Amino acid sequence: MDTQEVIARLRQAVDETKVRTNLEFLAERRHDYSVLSQLADLKGRGCPNPACVVTPSTTNDVAAVVKICRETKTPLLTFGLGSGVVCGIMATPHCVLLDMGAMKKIRMIDTDNLMATFEAGVRGSDAEAAVARRGMTIGHFPQSMDVSSVGGWVATRSSGQFSSAYGSIEDMVMGIEAVLPDGEIYSTRLTPRASSGPDLKHLFLGSEGTLGVITAVTFSLYWRAPKQDYSAWRAPSMEKGFSFQRHVIQSGWNPPVMRQYDATEVKRLFPDQARDRDAFIILVHEGPTGRVEAELKECEEIASDLGIGRAPSEPILKWLQDRNHVPGFESFLQNNIILDTIEIAATWDRIEGIYHNAVSSLNLVPNMLNASAHSSHCYRSGINLYFTFAARVDDPGNMETVYDDCWKRVMEATLRGGGGISHHHGIGRIRKKWLADELGPAGVGILRKIKNVLDPENIMNPEVLIPHE
């Protein structure tokens, strides 16, 4: 069916003011926040507008749009607030883009059960503020929280800065509502735990728009902690720092924030704290007062045993203040500097090797200005790393080539070192070619089969996540 007919049918099915074709409105939603999309725009060859943008205000609106797209075999891209960084959204001229930003009702906040239900388009910081006014917290603080939606958090399997105590998104989501590719509405039963077959909500956590449209999310909340405290530490090497973090979390303590910066990042982010090749570690402690005090005391003992010294806590206050700043890439790109961040994860025994191999490999790229990493999420069995690279490119025509090369170096160092290719940004288009290495052929086979059976017309965000056979 031709695009104009699809638009006409959409206008019959939902309030016609919700089906937008204003070019500026379309242009603003063509793609996510990924460096490659910004670079393409700067060069004047960015991705095209979608055929239209639909701004549903109800789950029934979404179901109507999905059904029309399925009947007409029209690609459907679900757009949250556009803060993704792995090219998860790139419009095509014939696609319909579903902008969830108008679905921003708070459906329920419940202080007895510590639960809250938000429509998918609610901005993260608005959701947190709404429960914070009642003394609670979601516990989810991604750097993007001012520019991301709760539906996006689920679709990308997000993880926030306070995850080491409060968990990642999968530990907070109690239930979801989603429109399936056949237009049916799926809604999980709100119970604290079940053994009623596979927990199907996990299909949608990390689905990146490929298996349905998430329309609402229910969180199991926390009371805001009565006590917050901070501690900073200086380790003579990344290895010693990892050892400190490992001992803290394996001893049963859970500082929500556990971050370790390599010497390169210390110089850039905390210049006053830079000492030789020392790593800098910041912890935020939260919880009942008695627990926070006991935790801090034991962290001191663990540090002392490992020869790790205490550092001033002031940099933590600065970090807490600035932590949601999302940097702009444009000035770098205009100066022919290509850059990005890449997050991975691995078990404790493997993280040190991946760190050194990835940074060394990045430093082989000509004119590498910065190849560094910090960790930001800590687990009993391992930790993540968040690499940052920035390289000056002599020939502006080579920006994408250098970008791809840097990604390839980090992905290959990670896979060779036994790590996982993404900790919390997702797959999108950028990591798609490495997904088979991550999941194995049988894992990718399962994913393809589920995609085929739930979305046989392959209309839901068809180009992301799942590699072609």
Next chain:
Amino acid sequence: MDTQEVIARLRQAVDETKVRTNLEFLAERRHDYSVLSQLADLKGRGCPNPACVVTPSTTNDVAAVVKICRETKTPLLTFGLGSGVVCGIMATPHCVLLDMGAMKKIRMIDTDNLMATFEAGVRGSDAEAAVARRGMTIGHFPQSMDVSSVGGWVATRSSGQFSSAYGSIEDMVMGIEAVLPDGEIYSTRLTPRASSGPDLKHLFLGSEGTLGVITAVTFSLYWRAPKQDYSAWRAPSMEKGFSFQRHVIQSGWNPPVMRQYDATEVKRLFPDQARDRDAFIILVHEGPTGRVEAELKECEEIASDLGIGRAPSEPILKWLQDRNHVPGFESFLQNNIILDTIEIAATWDRIEGIYHNAVSSLNLVPNMLNASAHSSHCYRSGINLYFTFAARVDDPGNMETVYDDCWKRVMEATLRGGGGISHHHGIGRIRKKWLADELGPAGVGILRKIKNVLDPENIMNPEVLIPHE
């Protein structure tokens, strides 16, 4: 293909001593530990033997068996150690039963990463003992742990007695290895956390043998807590007791064991503690010493605010000693007493209503000897209940009818009250008719589609979990 040909092919594919047809060996593995199967045996009309039992010793053995069953369209039932209680295993004359008990190697124990990998047939208590010898714990203590396998824990989405601190099985499993219905081997990458599409291991948690054969499980472990302490409490009503537990867990404390018995169960299990209609609560506190002390102190404050009194701790030691005793049903059944336990879960605001309605409804059954409940798993947003019923049946021919009636009463009280139909025993055959109410039509639709696409011949434990359309 006829059954003898299937057996002959199996004997060619795996060491022929692994394909058993000894009648006694078959008879012992015909069914799980469910009351209905035991009752049917007593009455001399228990389920038949399988065509054969295969005892694989490697993942390749399992893959070979799965492929033959798929090619010959032979039903394949995976048997762990047989401790299930919802009729998840009932042999048919033409089925092949895969007894995982011979796959009991410990593949890896790692004190740096706090990880251990066990083959699926390893007995729960053996797995725990192996890591305990190195100072660690899985943290998973189901009552069945002496008679259940780690693969069974995963297949049923099990939850243990120490779950309120250590989590349920989904919080401990870092990775699995499984043979898919097409014979391919799926193995998850061992990383602490990933955002690489949907976390596919969740398909197998709770799959009850319908989506593949789990062949190995990797756990993320804990160091054994340096300190354990106990506290017991007496609440003037179930409601007050729930309120106490809710405040403890919502305040950020995590006693691993939190159990609350109603007055009927106190009389039966802790007769010395019985006072009027008081509920009895036991907590086990574990963790770093400072945290345990702080937790106990704050539990006292919460109790005091709610008018909850401290009780003697001795009954906790008795419970800790006896907690893995799995009761025999035979003497009851022979005396025409039908009985079972039924676990459900609900949010805090709903649990009180479900408790009263289910117990009241059970008490309407003629000759009800015991209708009672305790809670045993506590969450920020709710709690479980574990009902026990026992009724004398005048006409022995009515035992199954009364059994079905009791189950129906608890399931309907749960669903009407907004609870979830199973907390940790699973669906099997017994709860199958209520699964559509639990998951909704769209949820059951997803499950059916996944089953159809992964197991198009419907050979994997074909009669459990998923209701027919």
